[in-house]
Amino acid sequence: MTVETNTARTLDEKDALFAFQSRHHAFRGLGRAAMLPRGNASTISERSGAFFAKAGAEAILAGALPFDRGGDDYLWQAEQVVPARSWALPRPAPPLRWNLRAEPDAAEYAKAVGNALRIMAADTDGSDRLTKIVLARSLLATADHDIDVEALFGKLATDPAVTAFLVPLPEKDGRPRLMAGATPELLLEKTGTQIVSHPLAGSAKRHDELARDAEAAAALNRSVKDRSEHAIVVEFILDMLAPYCSDLRRPDGMTVTSTRSMWHLGTRIEGELKNPDVPAVVLASALHPTPAVCGLPRDRCTRLIRDLEPAERDFYAGSVGWCDGKGDGAWYVTIRCAEICGAQARLFAGAGIVPQSDPVAEAAETGAKFNAMLNALGIDPSLEAFS
């Protein structure tokens, strides 16, 4: 991917179409040049192939794939792509007053987890047997005036363990929308013939007090429930990538990784492609959604999620990222994020449910996963609305 270094615009201009910032990548796209004709996962290969055949190897498409493989993606080429390092310094924004509504609240969410556990327990055999499902809830935060998206992005980008992102979403009721977040999870990165995926699953809340924080990490590492939840994701990704790879490697065990607010179990998977021409977006689209955000079996879980969750996921738990005309690119799992529309932010958080799950603990885990966005929005995470 090529990022223009000759920037005619100043970096504090407000018209970012998309932006990504992590330890490895930091750029923003300015102005709308062209949209990839919309379509679902089954046509991404043809559509992106035709697009880059015209736009050329240096062109970059960035944006979002929805959670549901049948839904349409939203990918854009910007007029100009510029480096964005200076965004590591958050811009001060005036404090907002918030009205908060949990949809559903923790108690209702715990009931949905209970329902999922009953379905799992009744499922004793068969190839369609439910082994894991990820259930999410949302939090609708409405401010007294419009959210300063650039200031929000600056705050999200201060955690060195995440990729902060800002991508446009299709308008809803005629109003512009975008997705902002700080994802810790790499779905797929491709550079030439090399691919990397770094799934996360299995979580614990972090604590200010050092000894308590270290104990939370150690307990996560010992947890049979979290290890089984994680192993399902790793096996799924290895199975999906195997047909594309001449070599696929993973370390012996899983590792404990962290963001500022959460501990996770993670596994870095690396591979060498048989055919280097398969583009990053096609591989990401084939992998997505993994059991880190959906479950196993995938199609059955997609349907069950629709029944068990009150709010539509839309682009939450999809994938955000970019690819260039050479086929390189990086795609992340769309988590620790909020859909922003004017003064409104809809935050999402999910948790993997396996037979050993405790509904109340899973509800608390989703509460903790809101913290990255809440902190960046300047909302006190200890407020009652999240419990």
Ligand SMILES: C=C(O[C@H]1C=CC=C(C(=O)O)[C@@H]1O)C(=O)O
């Ligand atoms: C679905 C989410 O997290 C996923 C990623 C890491 C750990 C997870 C877990 O432990 O349940 C989830 O699989 C979310 O943050 O909304």
